[in-house]
Amino acid sequence: VSRQFVEMNRLRVEGLLAAFPKLVEHSKQHTFVETDSVRYVYQPLENHMYLLLVTTKGSNIVEDLGTLRLLAKVVPDVAGGLQESSINEKAFELIFAFDEVLTAGGYKEEATLSSIRTNLLMDSHEEKVHLALKQSKEDAARDEMRRQEKIMRERQLKTMRQNIVSGGLSGAVQGMQGFGGGGQQQPGMFEGFGSDSAGFGHNDHFAAPEPAAAPKPVPPKVVAKGMKLGGMGAAGKKDSLMAAMAAEDNLLPMAGGKKGNAFGFGLDAPAAPAPAAPSTPLDLVLEEKISVSMNREGGIESCEVKGTLTLTANTDAGTAAVVAVNKSVLSGLQGWTFATHPKVDKKGYEKQGVLSLKGGKGFPLNRPVGILRWSYGSDDAAPLTVNCWPEDEGGSINVNIEYELTRDDVVLTDVNILLPLGTTDAPVIESIDGQYKHDPAAGMMCWHFDVVDSDHSTGAMEFSIPGANPDAFFPVQILFKSEKLLCPIDVTGVTSSANGTTIPNNMVKRFVPDTYQCA
Numbered sequence: 453v454s455r456q457f458v459e460m461n462r463l464r465v466e467g468l469l470a471a472f473p474k475l476v477e478h479s480k481q482h483t484f485v486e487t488d489s490v491r492y493v494y495q496p497l498e499n500h501m502y503l504l505l506v507t508t509k510g511s512n513i514v515e516d517l518g519t520l521r522l523l524a525k526v527v528p529d530v531a532g533g534l535q536e537s538s539i540n541e542k543a544f545e546l547i548f549a550f551d552e553v554l555t556a557g558g559y560k561e562e563a564t565l566s567s568i569r570t571n572l573l574m575d576s577h578e579e580k581v582h583l584a585l586k587q588s589k590e591d592a593a594r595d596e597m598r599r600q601e602k603i604m605r606e607r608q609l610k611t612m613r614q615n616i617v618s619g620g621l622s623g624a625v626q627g628m629q630g631f632g633g634g635g636q637q638q639p640g641m642f643e644g645f646g647s648d649s650a651g652f653g654h655n656d657h658f659a660a661p662e663p664a665a666a667p668k669p670v671p672p673k674v675v676a677k678g679m680k681l682g683g684m685g686a687a688g689k690k691d692s693l694m695a696a697m698a699a700e701d702n703l704l705p706m707a708g709g710k711k712g713n714a715f716g717f718g719l720d721a722p723a724a725p726a727p728a729a730p731s732t733p734l735d736l737v738l739e740e741k742i743s744v745s746m747n748r749e750g751g752i753e754s755c756e757v758k759g760t761l762t763l764t765a766n767t768d769a770g771t772a773a774v775v776a777v778n779k780s781v782l783s784g785l786q787g788w789t790f791a792t793h794p795k796v797d798k799k800g801y802e803k804q805g806v807l808s809l810k811g812g813k814g815f816p817l818n819r820p821v822g823i824l825r826w827s828y829g830s831d832d833a834a835p836l837t838v839n840c841w842p843e844d845e846g847g848s849i850n851v852n853i854e855y856e857l858t859r860d861d862v863v864l865t866d867v868n869i870l871l872p873l874g875t876t877d878a879p880v881i882e883s884i885d886g887q888y889k890h891d892p893a894a895g896m897m898c899w900h901f902d903v904v905d906s907d908h909s910t911g912a913m914e915f916s917i918p919g920a921n922p923d924a925f926f927p928v929q930i931l932f933k934s935e936k937l938l939c940p941i942d943v944t945g946v947t948s949s950a951n952g953t954t955i956p957n958n959m960v961k962r963f964v965p966d967t968y969q970c971a
Contacts, residue, residue: 453539453540453543453546453547454469455547455550455551457554457555457556457557457558458557458558468490468506469504471487472485472492472494472502472504475487475492476492476494476502482496483495483517484513484516486509489508489509490506490507490508490509491506491507491508491509491511491513491516492504492505492506493505493506493507493513493516493517493520494520495520495521495524497524497527497534498534499534499535499536501534501536501539503520503523503524503527505519505520505523507558515560518560519553519554519560522553522563522565523550523553525565526546526549526550526553526565526568527539527546527549529565529569530542530545530546530549530572531545531546545572548572549568549572552567552568552571552572553568605872605927608872608894608895608896609870609872609896609927609929611894612870612891612894612896612929730766730767730958731958732766732770732956732957732958733765733766733767733769733770733773733955733956733957734763734764734765734766734767734770734773734946734955734956734957734958735763735764735766735957735958735959735960736761736762736763736764736775736943736946736957736958736959736960737760737761737762737764737820737959737960737961737962738759738760738761738762738937738941738943738959738960738961738962739759739760739762739961739962739963739964740757740758740759740937740938740939740962740963740964741757741758741759741964741965741966742755742756742757742758742833742834742835742938742963742964742965742966742968743755743756743758743965743966743967743968744834744930744965744967744968744969745967745969745971746834746837746838746969746970746971747970747971748839748840748841748926748970748971749839750837750838750839750856750970751837752831752834752837755829755830755831755832755833755834756827756828756829756833757827757828757829757833757938757939758825758826758827758966759825759826759827759937759938759939759941760822760824760825761775761777761807761822761823761824761825761941761943762820762821762822762823763775763807763815763820763821763823764818764819764820764821765814765815765816765817765818765819766817766818767817768814768817769948769955770815770817770955770957771814771815771816771817772814772815772948772949772950772955773808773815773946773947773948773949773955773957774806774807774808774946774947774948774949775806775807775808775823775943775945775946776804776805776806776807776943776944776945776946776947777805777806777807777824777941777942777943777944778805778940778941778942778944779801779802779804779805780805781940781941781942782805782826782939782940782941785939785940787828787829787830788826788827788828788939789826789827789828790824790825790826791824791825791826792807792823792824792825793821793822793823793824795809795810795813796808796809796810796823796824797809797810801824805944807823807824808949812949814949826939826941828938828939832858832859833938834858834859835857835858835859835862835864835934835938836855836856836857836858836864836867836904836930836932836968837855837856837858838853838854838855838869838928838930838970839853839854839855839856839970840852840853840871840925840926840928840970841853842922842924842925843922844920844922845916847918847920848916848917848918848919849916849917849918849919849920849921849922849925850914850915850916851871851879851914851915851916851917851925852912852913852914853869853871853899853912853913853914853928854910854911854912854913855867855869855904855910855911855912856909856910857904857905857906857908857909857910859938860906860909861936862905862934862936862938862963863903863904863905863934863935863936864901864903864904864905864932864933864934865902865903865904865932865933865934866900866902866931866932866933867900867901867902867903867904867930867931867932868898868899868900868930868931868932869898869899869900869928869929869930869931870896870897870898870899870928870929870930870931871896871897871898871899871925871928872895872896872924872925872926872927873895873896873897873917873919873924873925874895874919874921874924874925875895875917875918875919875924876892876893876895877892877917877918877919878890878892878917879897879915879916879917880915880916880917881913881914881915882914882915882916883912883913883914884899884912884913884914884915885901885911885912885913886899886900886901886911886913887899887900887901888900888913899913904932926970926971927969927970927971928969928970928971929968929969930965930968930969930970931965931968932964932965932968933962933963933964934962934963934964935961935962935963936961936963937961937963938963943959
């Protein structure tokens, strides 16, 4: 290892170093040897090595010996020893250390071994601040990337849910490749799938879906303009009149022909006719929505059930309704809380279990009113758990997912488990219970069951797919519907506040998820 501090060509350096061994053999001194032009100040080291300082003959030899002693301390401190291999390994560090002792021109610096160590560490407060700021920016950018990725994934899931409810004929669901349950896929089979999720208003989740292309009826304007003679036949007049009546009552148009099932996995279930005018003075809807958050092993982290009893008066007789519920049963429930609408007579509910407006007032006409709410916040309310295990196998990921029905008293229908795949590649199914559907455009997969009950309480699926990120398969969304409520509430009677007679009513019960996910 050589370092020169004055302008000198390579041949001159090699000539000086080549002459040194011959001069040492004939020298009687143990610290320096001179020639006609230079002085060699040296110190023997271990393993037949020398520390050599080449100066002019006019240099102060006492100062040169002090410099040599300092260098003799620096070499083992920097190299970690006096072995040839360690010196070769730390060659550049030794050169940097020599530069801390001598400056350009060969002048000695006032340096100590501790100051040399400090300078070699190059510890800089400004550099630390710069690195900290850089790391902070990188962490912020990484967090923002994760946040944007989560927003995009939630947007995709929201679009999927909307398309599922609207019939699955557009957006992400339109690209689904068909369900597989172990058999051969048939063309045109499973053209969409349906389910329910919370946040979709008070639609009847159990009625067959309306045709996706059916236009919303517009109130006819022919009455305002006058009648046209010969403009339409008798059939046309009848259709126009029916459309006007339906529009005035906010009813859906009747289907003119047989429509295909927009969602429901193509099981060829006959489409229900469009709802007609209300046939009863009163409609009652008992609806429960459940919000569940699970970990990846299927453990329930949070669970909350919220229910509502909604009354809609269709006629004047319905506005005078008094609704009786099984208050004695509800009073004995542990963990359930019930609350009436502020305008409902609370004393009548507490004493007799009847729901009516204060002061003998009637319910509003043709407007849904929530008259009773209930809630429950225990983990045992969750009817279904999902356990998802993605495992990286080097270039591909093997995914095992299973569900388990945790409540034997619940029957779930149209169960859809939605998995993000993180790729547009199609999964390779190893084994499956139920059916599946793949949407390459959205990178989503739907695992479907028509019914999950005590006879079909468990199910599993295994598939592999190219990828390297197990986190891409979360969150897993679960959608379903049920006519069985978790709360044992029951309407025991509906009577008139005017004369006490029974009021005919149409009652619907539904249980759907608000947010139900495994993350």
